[in-house]
Amino acid sequence: MMQRFFFEISYNGTPYFGWQVQPKQVSVQETLENALTKLNSKQHVKVVGCGRTDTGVHAHHYIFHADLPQHFKDVEQLKYKLNKMLPPSIAIHNIFPVKDEAHARFGATNRTYRYFIRQEKNPFEVQTSTYFPKELDLEAMNKGAQYLLGRKDFTSLSKLHTDVKTNICDVRKAHWFRQENGMLVFEISADRFLRNMVRATVGTLLDVGLGKIKASDIPAILEAKDRGEAKISAPADGLYLWKIEYDWEQIKL
Template sequence: MLRMKLIISYDGTRFSGYQIQPNGRTVQGAIEKVLQKMHKGEPIRVTASGRTDQGVHAVGQVLHFDTTLEIPVDGWKRALNTMLPEDIEVWHAEKVSDDFHARFDVKEKEYRYFIWNAVSRDIFKRNYQHHVDQKLNIEAMKIACNYLTGRHDFTSFCAANSNVKGDKIREIHHASIDREGEQLIFQVRGNGFLYNMVRIIAGTLIEIGMGKREPEEMKQIIASKDRANAGHTAPAQGLYLWKVYYKK
């Protein structure tokens, strides 16, 4: 038995999210289907660093699975990419030790949220960036980002309907926002994220950029531990699971 680690990208547009479900096209379902074919009908379960919601993209999602197949590493990548649908791409495959775990061994995750900040929408970006037509004050958003870093109870940025086990304390190592022409990129890295956390933070930052809230409110929102005080949940299509970092 051999444990394989994959790094994959996917375009979330046409998936009902990462996690397998009885109805709906999922990333996990598409990958397990291909692996089952490669294993002559034997079902293979894959484990990801975490799930992503419907419409959310991934540039560097990480998976592991166990196999008895003896295939060179390059062969895995080629075989999977040949059989997978065009909206999933395996860009790295490697053999790892038996005790590697794609979810439990995560040290840090990076997400990016893309905003297309222009008067006109761009239909070619409609599934890949969140369009905001009102001019956003990026300086105010930068100030607000500073309040996010550090170890906090992020209850205010957790979807009210989530059933997180354990506490809602997470550590954000980096949070920044930059403008490249009409594109705004919010980058956030941390040791873990609650359900909808990045999208609620993005939605709150957008409201700050619009002048509906002061940048300093970010601090009070965190302290209040109340979802009702944060902004709206920004739409899925702007969000990318960018990179997953592992222990050792």
């Protein structure tokens, strides 16, 4: 008898070639599957994530599900064992049983990313934020971000030649703010995201902040449906999958 569990985790993506298993590279998914498989008497355990993160991208809040034999019902013991086995770059925060049809990827109702930029040099934040010391017009960047809101085609801000059926996303929030410690943060929420979409968006809005393009140029960039119209992607180290949301009443037992 198997039981489906949701796992709430976070990870520093620096040591990994992204979330997804891939040949001859270390991934977050493979690392988790190996640990769960060892605990399951070496019977392979497959984990299904809420989405893919690229090489070097971090996750502040990530959900995956796995089907496990019922002898794993002591979730606190399972959490303790996994955290002891996993490297310091991955932390298990919570494990709970869910309905059989609950799905970490397809059940998510909203996804939020944050991108962190430090404008003062800090050797202790080299891998967890992007150093960008140039002066930026935050007001102009927020004006540009407002053009992203709504249900639109984001082909111009997507990696080319991906296997998705549609490039339509419903962006519900997009804004910049500065934290008390001086860190500049971009937050964006949507029902779904395309490959490289957030990093391409950040790169384009940084050019707005530098005065290289205008905030009012954003609609034309989107309407072109051409990746070449947008600017270069921001580096991976400043990007975090920040929060995943579900209709918990439909998922939890």
